[in-house]
Amino acid sequence: MKNKLPNDFMWGGAVAAHQVEGGWDQGGKGLSIVDVLTSGSHGVDRVITDGIKEGLRYANHEAADFYHHYRDDIALFAEMGFKCFRTSIAWSRIFPQGDELEPNEAGLKFYDDMFDELLKYNIQPVVTLSHFEMPNHLVTEYGGWKNRKVLDLFVRFSEVVIKRFEHKVKYWMTFNEINNQRNWKTPLFGYCCSGVVFTEEENPEECMYQVLHHQFVASAQVVKLGHNINPNLQIGCMIAMVPLYAYSCNPDDVMYAQEAMRERFLFGDVHMRGYYPSYILKEWQRKGYQIAMHADDEKILREGCADYIGLSYYMSNAVSSAEAGSGSALSGFEGSVPNPYVKASDWGWQIDPVGLRYVLNILYERYQKPLFIVENGFGAIDVKDSKGEVNDDYRIAYLRSHIEQMKIAVLDDGVEVMGYTPWGCIDCVSFTTGQYSKRYGFIYVDKNDDGTGTFARSKKKSFDWYRQVISSNGEMM
Ligand code: P53
Secondary structure, X not given: OOOOOOOOOEEEXXXXXXXXXXXOOOOOXXXXXXXXXXXXXXXXXXXXXXXXXXXXXXXXXXXXXXXXXXXXXXXXXXXXXXXXXXXXXXXXXXXXXXXXXXXXXXXXXXXXXXXXXXXXXXXEEEEXXXXXXXXXXXXXXXXHHHOHHXXXXXXXXXXXXXXXXXXXXXXXXXXXXXXXHHOOOOHHHHHHHXXXXXXXXXOHHHHHHHHHHHHHHHHHHHHHHHHHHOOOOEEEEEEEOOOEEEOOOOHHHHHHHHHHHXXXXXXXXXXXXXXXXXXXXXXXXXXXXXXXXXXXXHHHHHHOOXXXXXXXXXXXXXXXXXXXXXXXXXXXXXXXXXXXXXXXXXXXXXXXXXXXXXXXXXXXXXXXXXXXXXXXXXXXXXOOOOOOOOOOXXXXXXXXXXXXXXHHHHHHOOOOEEEXXXXXXXXXXXXXXXXXXXXXXXXXXXXXXXXXXXXXXXXXXXXXXXXXXXXXXXXXX
């Protein structure tokens, strides 16, 4: 008998609230940190503004206007045969300022209706609690996740939404790409992960570890309380899994790459094992870092291990010990060098399908827990042909080659993979650049960087291709 993916394999697509919803000031929603983040482009940084400034562009305000289009969009997801749909809940829809005692009913109702629409087609919602946004008030008044009070407010928000949606949402994740802020030199990452611009801190790295401690404890508390609310819930963590290869077999490069990978494993280690690994305790000791912890934090971490690892995979990177200090923003690690064996996208992301099989194996060997590929995809400029169609063969090629490697990991290596949700299944706003023109979708959204466009939806060539992948459970690609 031919070895096949399990019948309940969760094919779907992924987005995040702020990148797709729009409706930034509707339904009682409060100002979020991404609402004061301007649009940039490749090579032009997004800027954090003090409130909303006239004459600047903020693409997240309207995003793909999913807030008003979700019924039609979900019908298109259903047409592709999605088994699941990953999105996030915008904290500022539920608690507009973040520190209210009572949630905003209109915000809860929006997600109620949207989840019902998904369930109508048997599409399971997969929900991230924190995906690069938080109420702006918690940053301006509390200092973001530096402040331990934010931990309690996040747990309150999480408890409210998990209780409200426990019968509609089985799969949850706590913090999206929590490890991005490890690259504290790039302001955008810290700002979106935790509302802190680390470069403005007296000791940025120590501050980053303090923030992380608060988020690790929050994540563990949420896992525990979620299981208390409903033992059937599956609550995962989420890690950006960019593997860092040794540039050469020079033992110095190999050792350097091993150390670099701790920037990924630290997050899996704490989330999945429930305690800080020796290498990080040693690093703190060596650098004289004092991370403030409460007496029962260790206990909380141990009792709140995540159920599965959600991961994003877009690219790999190579590091060379000789280049230490020449960091590139995307890899998030000093000493990155171009890998001569792989090609890069127009945004410099190095395309490496085999790297997906590699990360699935290293994570599974280390934790023996189910993995969920909750992001993978190819950001590109899509050009319509004379018939107005997008023939995105490059996207199909990218996704096909990654699915092939995922299948080898599952079928030949025995890695447990729960599902696969390509990023930006419908075109949305790019996180790193705030552009519309960096597109990932199977569904084209008529909206441009200059603000023009009608939000009309149309199917790209990849739409039918992905429909066939799902209906054949990955056999026909
Ligand atoms: P965009 C790397 C660097 C920055 C963000 O990104 C990343 C990664 C991937 O490891 O993360 C995610 O839109 C993120 C999404 C984001 C997606 O990558 O800049 O979780 O929110 O949209 C794609 O092309």
